[in-house]
Structure formats: structure tokens, C-alpha cells
Amino acid sequence: MKKTTFPAFLSTAIVCYIFWLLLTGQIVAIFIGNAAPEVLIAGGLVSVLVALFSARFFIHRSAFYLFNPVKLLALLFYCIFIFGWELLKANWDVARRALRPGKLRINPGIVKVPTELKSEYGLSMLANSITLTPGTITMDIADQDEKTWLYIHWLHVDCTEPEQAGDSIKGTLEKWIRRIWK
Amino acid sequence: MRIAIDILIGISIFFALAGTVGMLRMPDTFSRMQSSTNIGTMGVLGVIIGGIMYAIWQYGDYSMAVKIGILGVFYIVTNPISGHALAKGAYRHGYRPEQGFACDQYGEDLTDAD
Numbered sequence: 662m663k664k665t666t667f668p669a670f671l672s673t674a675i676v677c678y679i680f681w682l683l684l685t686g687q688i689v690a691i692f693i694g695n696a697a698p699e700v701l702i703a704g705g706l707v708s709v710l711v712a713l714f715s716a717r718f719f720i721h722r723s724a725f726y727l728f729n730p731v732k733l734l735a736l737l738f739y740c741i742f743i744f745g746w747e748l749l750k751a752n753w754d755v756a757r758r759a760l761r762p763g764k765l766r767i768n769p770g771i772v773k774v775p776t777e778l779k780s781e782y783g784l785s786m787l788a789n790s791i792t793l794t795p796g797t798i799t800m801d802i803a804d805q806d807e808k809t810w811l812y813i814h815w816l817h818v819d820c821t822e823p824e825q826a827g828d829s830i831k832g833t834l835e836k837w838i839r840r841i842w843k
Numbered sequence: 844m845r846i847a848i849d850i851l852i853g854i855s856i857f858f859a860l861a862g863t864v865g866m867l868r869m870p871d872t873f874s875r876m877q878s879s880t881n882i883g884t885m886g887v888l889g890v891i892i893g894g895i896m897y898a899i900w901q902y903g904d905y906s907m908a909v910k911i912g913i914l915g916v917f918y919i920v921t922n923p924i925s926g927h928a929l930a931k932g933a934y935r936h937g938y939r940p941e942q943g944f945a946c947d948q949y950g951e952d953l954t955d956a957d
Contacts, residue, residue, distance in 0.1 A: 680913070683909050683910075683913055684910065684913060686906025686907075686909065686910070688906075688909065689905045689906045689909065690906075748884055748885065748888075749885070752858055752881055752884060752885040755861075755865065755877060755878060755880075755881055756857070756858055756861035756862070756865070756881055758865070759861050759862070759864050759865030759868060759869070759878055759881070760861050760864055760865075765868060765869070765870070767869070767870075767874060768945045769871070769873060769874050769877075769940065769944060769945060770944040770945030770946040770947065771934075771944060771946065771947050771948055771949040771950070772946065772948055773948040773949070773952070788923070788927065789920070789923040789924075792880070792923035792926040792927060793880065793883075793884055793919065793922065793923050793926075794880070794884075795862075795877055795878070795880040795881045795884065796877055796880075797877075798873070798876060798877060798880075798926055798927070798930045799923075799926075799927055799930075800927070800930045800931050800934060800949060801931055801949065803952070805952075812948065812949040812952075814873050814876075814877070814930055816874060816877045818945040818946060821945075821946045821948070
């Protein structure tokens, strides 16, 4: 098991505290100017305690990576616009396939797709994005020939060529995730 | 304003219906999971965005809106994890579609490794 480092602890505590403020509604109270000090202090204590125990699972390297405003804005932009648009397109496609009368137009299969992402967070974000878009589910991830491969169940297989299939499943997604994580 | 909220919730209901119909019509486990993602993404996101707008415009309660937003964020972050686990578990347990896969590059690599 990895050890808890101080930067990892600090950034986990900050994230926990932000969530505490959001969940108790104090973030609105701070803007109005009637925040309750006892709630703020209790939140601080709880976040420090939680961070002590969970930082080593949460962060393994470069603890303050996402505190960089450029990366954070890129993350928000990706989540809301790029991913939102892909989600809408894929949802519409699968809904149309499901509701079309007659024989189902599906051709399910499992394809193997290479990825150039290296970091844990980048890979899990890509895999989660792929699973969230209807029509594709990431099944497994493997290292082979010094490359990382994703096994993806695809509802309508167009081509089995790894590079080409990868382009049509995660082309835009991966391009944007690479701007956020390595 | 009320109309925008109703449209969002209507979109949600449409995708939830499509997902349900897909789940009933799809031939095998994996394709059913694909269709159920429809309910889990657009079916929920529309209601959540509609709920945020409702909290702000009808009640003027921003802390309620923030809470609904966090609910959406956590839902979206945790939802795919069960998807990975279910798909991998079903495959490893030996479920295969009756008419077979168009291609199965996962199975080829698994037998190579064993």
C-alpha cells in the first residue's frame, strides 16, 4: 500500500471541504454573508479526518495537478460541451435503433482499441466516458506490446481494424482528455 | 420558463422509454446493457437539469439547486463503474449471445493468455 504524502493529504482535504460547503448549502450562505461558523469548523475537522484516511487511495502523484486553472477549465469544458454533445448523439442513435420497428439493426461485437493515455486518471476518465456513451461499454484494460489496450463492447461494429475502430469510438473524446491528463 | 423545464423532463421520459423498449427487444445481455445506458444518462440528466431550473425559478432556492447538481455529478461518476463490472463479469462467467459476436477480440486474447 502506498503511503500518504502531505501534498496528497492537503489537496484531498481541500476537495472534501469544497464538497462539504456545497452539500450543506454554506457556499450560498457565504455569498450572501450569513455563513454559520460552527458548520464551517465542523466541516474542516471532518475533511481533515477523511483526508487522513483516504488520501493514499485518492492521489498517487502530482497532487495539485487539477488546481491549475487551465486544466480545470478544460475539464469543465470537456464535461459540459464535448462530452455532452457526444452523449446526445450516441443516445439519439441507440434510441432510434431500439424504437425502429422491424428487425433490430445491431451488429454487436468486442473490439480491441489502442490508447495513448498513460496516467491512471486519464485512463479511467476515458473508460468511464466510453461506458457512459450508449452503444459502447469498456470491458477490460490491458498492457500489451508497450501499449495500453481497451476492450470495448460495441453495439454496431463498423470495422474491426483497431486504429480505425478507435477513431470512430473515442476520436474526439481522447483528443480532449489528452489536453487534461497525460 | 415552466415550458423549458417541461421540455427537459419530456426529453428524459422519451429516452427512458426508448431505453426500456431497447432492453426488452435486444437479444442478449451485453446489448441490453447498452440500451439501459440510455436510461442512465439522458434519462437522468434531463430530469436533473430540469430539477435545477425548477429549484431556481420556482423556489428561488440556490442551495437546493447545488444539491441536485451534486447528485447528478455523483450519479454520472459512479454509474459506469457498475457497467464495467457487469460486462466483464458476464463475459468471464461465460455468457455469450446466441447468434454470436460480429467479432470477439477479447475472447481471442483471453485464450492466448491461458
